[in-house]
Amino acid sequence: MNALNDEVQEGLAAAAAALSADPAVRGVIVWGGEKVFAAGADIKQMREMSYVDMVRRSGRLSECFTAVARIPVPTVAAIEGYALGGGCELALTCDFRVAASDAKLGQPEILLGLIPGAGGTQRLARLVGPARAKDLIFTGRMIDAAEAERIGLVDQIAEPGAALEAAKAKVAPFLTGPAVALRAAKEAIDRGLDGDLGTGLGIESMLFAGLFATKDREIGMTSFIENGPGKASFEGR
Ligand SMILES: CCCCCCCCCCCCC/C=C/C(=O)SCCNC(=O)CCNC(=O)[C@H](O)C(C)(C)COP(=O)(O)OP(=O)(O)OC[C@H]1O[C@@H](n2cnc3c(N)ncnc32)[C@H](O)[C@@H]1OP(=O)(O)O
Numbered sequence: 001m002n003a004l005n006d007e008v009q010e011g012l013a014a015a016a017a018a019l020s021a022d023p024a025v026r027g028v029i030v031w032g033g034e035k036v037f038a039a040g041a042d043i044k045q046m047r048e049m050s051y052v053d054m055v056r057r058s059g060r061l062s063e064c065f066t067a068v069a070r071i072p073v074p075t076v077a078a079i080e081g082y083a084l085g086g087g088c089e090l091a092l093t094c095d096f097r098v099a100a101s102d103a104k105l106g107q108p109e110i111l112l113g114l115i116p117g118a119g120g121t122q123r124l125a126r127l128v129g130p131a132r133a134k135d136l137i138f139t140g141r142m143i144d145a146a147e148a149e150r151i152g153l154v155d156q157i158a159e160p161g162a163a164l165e166a167a168k169a170k171v172a173p174f175l176t177g178p179a180v181a182l183r184a185a186k187e188a189i190d191r192g193l194d195g196d197l198g199t200g201l202g203i204e205s206m207l208f209a210g211l212f213a214t215k216d217r218e219i220g221m222t223s224f225i226e227n228g229p230g231k232a233s234f235e236g237r
Pocket residue numbers: 001003004005006009039040041042043044045046057061062082084085086087108109112116117118
């Protein structure tokens with residue numbers, strides 16, 4: 001079930017750091033395999049943990065989730081089977097979510113006497129709105145891919161077993177786009193969500209101005225003038 005135990009979380013954090021540091025990486029897909037995305041944090045491991053254990057980890061509880069959220073290029077979660085609890089929270093750290101039509105998503109922590117502990121109360125509420133987030137978190141109920149798409153938790157539905165292929169198709173256009181501009185767009189949107197409108201507009205202006213130093217800006221504008229829209233062959237820098 002891809003239970004997110006210590007080892008898996010450390011592996012995710014290391015992979016996210018390596019991908020973030022590699023300028024050749026233009027897009028990332030998070031996939032749990034053909035059977036399941038992730039059924040959440042490892043309940044068996046958590047049951048052995050004490051309050052002191054958790055206090056010791058506070059601040060680090062969701063560092064692998066934050067590492068994935070901070071990957072500076074477009075990311076897509078390809079969901080088969082279940083994305084529950086920490087698994088749904090991991091999917092929420094991606095820019096887009098593609099789910100198989102028979103997939104189930106949810107935040108069932110309340111059924112364990114817990115609440116989401118890796119960003120679910122924050123990212124889910126920002127994505128689907130506080131009322132829908134409260135419905136899923138207060139009830140702990142699973143929803144199918146169709147309901148998830150309806151509320152905006154999932155962006156696209158694929159045939160069972162085809163979520164990875166659909167995610168590859170979704171990320172493909174970004175691989176030949178203007179890499180620096182795509183990074184700037186993701187940073188402006190994500191950082192803007194953290195603050196007030198004025199701060200967000202300031203971040204956007206700074207990043208917009210910075211793109212005038214890129215080669216792709218010259219390529220894009222020259223291509224439009226000479227060939228019309230959408231014909232530019234960007235260099236990615
Ligand atoms: C996290 C531990 C490491 C420490 C790290 C620091 C701690 C903090 C981490 C960061 C904060 C994370 C906050 C997130 C919290 C959570 O995610 S809480 C867990 C939320 N998830 C769930 O409640 C889902 C639990 N699973 C199920 O409901 C069902 O298994 C299923 C997914 C609906 C599938 O059902 P079914 O097809 O009937 O299969 P099962 O028989 O139930 O399961 C097969 C085997 O898999 C085991 N398993 C399933 N889920 C988990 C899980 N989350 N953790 C551990 N093990 C799991 C299940 O026990 C079965 O095992 P066996 O009986 O041995 O075959």
